[in-house]
Amino acid sequence: MSPPAQPGVPGGRGSKGPPARKLLCMCSLSLCLTYLCYSLMGGTGPAALRSPAALPASAAPGAPRSPTAFPATAAPRSAGAPGPSAAPPRASNGSREGAADTWLRAQLAPGEVITAQSGAFERDPQESSTTDEELSRAGSPGSRGGGSSSTTPDYGEKRLPQALIIGVKKGGTRALLEAIRAHPDVRAVGTEPHFFDRNYEKGLEWYRNVMPKTLEGQITMEKTPSYFVTNEAPRRIHSMAKDTKLIVVVRDPVTRAISDYTQTLSKKPEIPTFEVLAFKNRTLGLIDASWSAIRIGIYALHLENWLQYFPLSQILFVSGERLITDPAGEMAKVQDFLGLKRIVTEKHFYFNKTKGFPCLKKPEDSSAPRCLGKSKGRTHPKIDPDVIHRLRKFYKPFNVMFYQMTGQDFQWEQEESDK
Numbered sequence: 001m002s003p004p005a006q007p008g009v010p011g012g013r014g015s016k017g018p019p020a021r022k023l024l025c026m027c028s029l030s031l032c033l034t035y036l037c038y039s040l041m042g043g044t045g046p047a048a049l050r051s052p053a054a055l056p057a058s059a060a061p062g063a064p065r066s067p068t069a070f071p072a073t074a075a076p077r078s079a080g081a082p083g084p085s086a087a088p089p090r091a092s093n094g095s096r097e098g099a100a101d102t103w104l105r106a107q108l109a110p111g112e113v114i115t116a117q118s119g120a121f122e123r124d125p126q127e128s129s130t131t132d133e134e135l136s137r138a139g140s141p142g143s144r145g146g147g148s149s150s151t152t153p154d155y156g157e158k159r160l161p162q163a164l165i166i167g168v169k170k171g172g173t174r175a176l177l178e179a180i181r182a183h184p185d186v187r188a189v190g191t192e193p194h195f196f197d198r199n200y201e202k203g204l205e206w207y208r209n210v211m212p213k214t215l216e217g218q219i220t221m222e223k224t225p226s227y228f229v230t231n232e233a234p235r236r237i238h239s240m241a242k243d244t245k246l247i248v249v250v251r252d253p254v255t256r257a258i259s260d261y262t263q264t265l266s267k268k269p270e271i272p273t274f275e276v277l278a279f280k281n282r283t284l285g286l287i288d289a290s291w292s293a294i295r296i297g298i299y300a301l302h303l304e305n306w307l308q309y310f311p312l313s314q315i316l317f318v319s320g321e322r323l324i325t326d327p328a329g330e331m332a333k334v335q336d337f338l339g340l341k342r343i344v345t346e347k348h349f350y351f352n353k354t355k356g357f358p359c360l361k362k363p364e365d366s367s368a369p370r371c372l373g374k375s376k377g378r379t380h381p382k383i384d385p386d387v388i389h390r391l392r393k394f395y396k397p398f399n400v401m402f403y404q405m406t407g408q409d410f411q412w413e414q415e416e417s418d419k
């Protein structure tokens, strides 16, 4: 089950840290994945059907093995590696809390399983994380010029993107995109093209056509947060251009899950509570990792898929928390990573008390407010502290693994309370 030694795979040339740590990381990941496969193989019923372990492996030669073989629940044994104290796969008789199960099934309409290899996240098939309408209401620059940055005239050529914001959903991807668009050498598309997950069959020319025109030396970008959890995305992006720069905005997975749930709740107020959806069996404390709101936050799992194709040095991890507390600091890292001059600095931001978030200062030629729309910074429902505690325990080993893989400590364990 160990991943083959490849650039960027923990222990490969792209990873950081001393050899012992690399070894530890590889071992813990292998252990985790072995257990997860084992766990799922025995399953029947909805969870097993929706798990990649129950589906045929990719037919593509050289394609990575599916890293999404994962138990529906896993409770940590130690901080270093997830232990086998997880729940058995979902029973075929769907013994879970009725309302939640029914709702989850309803989410997984035919065709929503992204592919055999991708596993099956419940997702809102037509949902873009941020729409142009929202951007327009927010008066963001994305609402002008057909969704491309308005700071540069519409000259030049349409090019395929050289850099992508690939995730994570509810991580702060819109804030990052809007901030980097303030850079004169960046042009980005305002809507989410979803090319590498939903629109791939439309072809690269379709994708190129979605992009804004750029001048020589300008970088073309787009953001689609679902790429990070789409199994085919790394291979597809690699086959477009293996030097594509990838940016992932990550956020405490517990807060991210609640944010994700809050978004769904805003559209479907009838859904069960977060507390109900989060568990397969609350009495036993079995987390339902097949719920996409939970699953997306298992960053180490998804990252392993990307590291089959891209070296770690080609992926920048932006802290969603610091993007709020120190946007200019995070933007400095982003500009360095993209090889851009540090033009977006603290001068570009101000803290808007009403919004409760940093906003971009108005450009001189415009009176448009530059805060994000009301779909960003929603008030989260109050979640039972015991549920938060259990989720923190659930995520801890995966967070630790993610820190080891990336060589960065995001300190989510120190988050005392949800947002």
Ligand SMILES: Nc1ncnc2c1ncn2[C@@H]1O[C@H](COP(=O)(O)OS(=O)(=O)O)[C@@H](OP(=O)(O)O)[C@H]1O
Residues within 6 Å of the ligand: 128, 129, 130, 168, 169, 170, 171, 172, 173, 174, 175, 225, 258, 259, 260, 262, 320, 323, 324, 357, 358, 359, 371, 372, 375, 376, 377, 378
């Ligand atoms: N400057 C600024 N303004 C507003 N919101 C900000 C900002 N920076 C980060 N955030 C956080 O971004 C969260 C939404 O993340 P995304 O943009 O990735 O969401 S989406 O996936 O595109 O729907 C959003 O999550 P919620 O607070 O849960 O709504 C915000 O916390």
